[in-house]
Structure formats: structure tokens, C-alpha cells
Amino acid sequence: DGGITQSPKYLFRKEGQNVTLSCEQNLNHDAMYWYRQDPGQGLRLIYYSQIVNDFQKGDIAEGYSVSREKKESFPLTVTSAQKNPTAFYLCASSIEHTATGNSPLHFGNGTRLTVT
Amino acid sequence: ELKVEQNPLFLSMQEGKNYTIYCNYSTTSDRLYWYRQDPGKSLESLFVLLSNGAVKQEGRLMASLDTKARLSTLHITAAVHDLSATYFCAVDEETSGSRLTFGEGTQLTVNP
Numbered sequence: 001d002g003g004i005t006q007s008p009k010y011l012f013r014k015e016g017q018n019v020t021l022s023c024e025q026n027l028n029h030d031a032m033y034w035y036r037q038d039p040g041q042g043l044r045l046i047y048y049s050q051i052v053n054d055f056q057k058g059d060i061a062e063g064y065s066v067s068r069e070k071k072e073s074f075p076l077t078v079t080s081a082q083k084n085p086t087a088f089y090l091c092a093s094s095i096e097h098t099a100t101g102n103s104p105l106h107f108g109n110g111t112r113l114t115v116t
Numbered sequence: 117e118l119k120v121e122q123n124p125l126f127l128s129m130q131e132g133k134n135y136t137i138y139c140n141y142s143t144t145s146d147r148l149y150w151y152r153q154d155p156g157k158s159l160e161s162l163f164v165l166l167s168n169g170a171v172k173q174e175g176r177l178m179a180s181l182d183t184k185a186r187l188s189t190l191h192i193t194a195a196v197h198d199l200s201a202t203y204f205c206a207v208d209e210e211t212s213g214s215r216l217t218f219g220e221g222t223q224l225t226v227n228p
Contacts, residue, residue, distance in 0.1 A: 035218075
């Protein structure tokens with residue numbers, strides 16, 4: 001079955017350490033996205049990529065980095081510069097970069113990151 | 117900056133009752149999406165609304181879009197416990213062409 005796989009489901013790190021969250025999709029989607037979810041704040045866009053080897057900052061990119069070396073993969077690194085990294089991270093993809101037509105975002109199951 | 121506001125943010129209702137969740141947005145757009153999220157889970161797409169006057173229905177849920185008023189509604193008919201979840205609307209920013217802005221979500225609890 002096609003879908004988006006995020007791993008791990010839960011991740012614990014010490015403050016000051018970088019950590020990379022994995023996101024893989026086998027939907028053959030061009031566009032991929034990373035969102036952060038905090039309680040009561042909905043989802044906020046961190047980074048997105050419309051095509052391989054290209055990506056753009058979202059609304060809250062500071063302290064994060066991404067790469068898009070393959071169409072299927074869009075890993076997110078949470079760096080030590082991110083001041084409040086504890087959150088639920090959701091990866092998504094869509095057929096087109098504009099998420100138009102009947103192609104809404106398809107989400108992975110998320111990674112819950114806790115930094116202490 | 118596009119702002120998307122939902123109300124109410126919390127909704128507790130009894131089974132069998134009807135209610136409406138509202139989603140207002142601040143800029144021109146004719147693409148609006150509704151998602152459902154169960155606790156600790158991912159988001160599931162419910163409706164895609166792509167034009168003014170669009171109406172979609174699935175079971176006890178019906179969504180509509182009024183682009184002139186910059187308003188979408190999610191109407192719940194004869195609520196059942198299984199509808200308990202958090203519902204998000206999201207708006208596609210036409211000018212940026214590649215990003216959704218989400219509302220804060222409406223946490224719905226349907227009591228037996």
C-alpha cells in the first residue's frame with residue numbers, strides 16, 4: 001500500500017543534540033512538507049519541497065534544516081539552535097506543489113519529539 | 117500574512133444534536149480543506165472545497181465554502197460518539213502557490 005512513513009514514532013533527546021526525523025513516501029508525489037504541531041496552535045509549516053534538490057522555508061524554519069536528495073525522502077533535522085523543539089512533527093506530501101484539484105495533503109503518522 | 121480562524125475551539129455536544137464549526141480566513145482563496153485528527157494520530161483528509169459555493173457531504177458531515185465571505189462551515193448532523201476528534205480547516209495561499217495555512221482546530225467531544 002502507498003503511504004508516508006515517519007520514523008521513529010517517539011524520539012527522546014538531550015538538549016543541545018541535533019536529531020533527524022525520517023520521512024519516506026512511496027506515493028510518487030512531487031511535493032513534500034514538514035509541519036510542527038503544538039497543543040492549541042494547529043499546524044505550522046517548517047519547510048517544504050516542490051521538487052528534488054529544492055526546498056523552501058516555511059513560517060518557522062529557524063533551527064531546522066532539510067534535504068531532498070531523493071523524491072521519496074525528505075528528512076528533517078532539528079538542530080540545537082531550535083529553542084523549543086519538543087513537539088509533534090508531521091510530514092506530508094502531495095501530487096502537485098500547489099496541492100490543487102482533488103489532491104489534498106497526505107500525512108504520515110507523525111514523530112513525537114521530546115527534548116529534555 | 118494569511119490568518120485562519122476556527123470557532124469554536126472546543127465543542128462538547130450530545131449525541132443526536134446538530135452543530136456547525138466555522139472557519140474564517142483573511143485573504144483571497146478558493147481552495148479550502150477540512151481534516152480530522154484523532155488523539156495522538158495523524159490528519160485524515162475529509163473534504164476538498166475548490167470553488168465558491170462548493171458543498172461536500174460525507175455521512176453526518178457537510179462542508180461548504182463561501183469565498184466572498186471568506187468562510188467555510190463544517191456542519192454536523194445528529195452527532196454520534198465516533199465523530200469525537202479535532203477538526204482542522206486549512207487554506208491554500210494562492211499567491212504562494214504551495215502551502216496550506218491551518219486553523220487552530222476545533223476539539224469536538226460527543227457525549228452519549
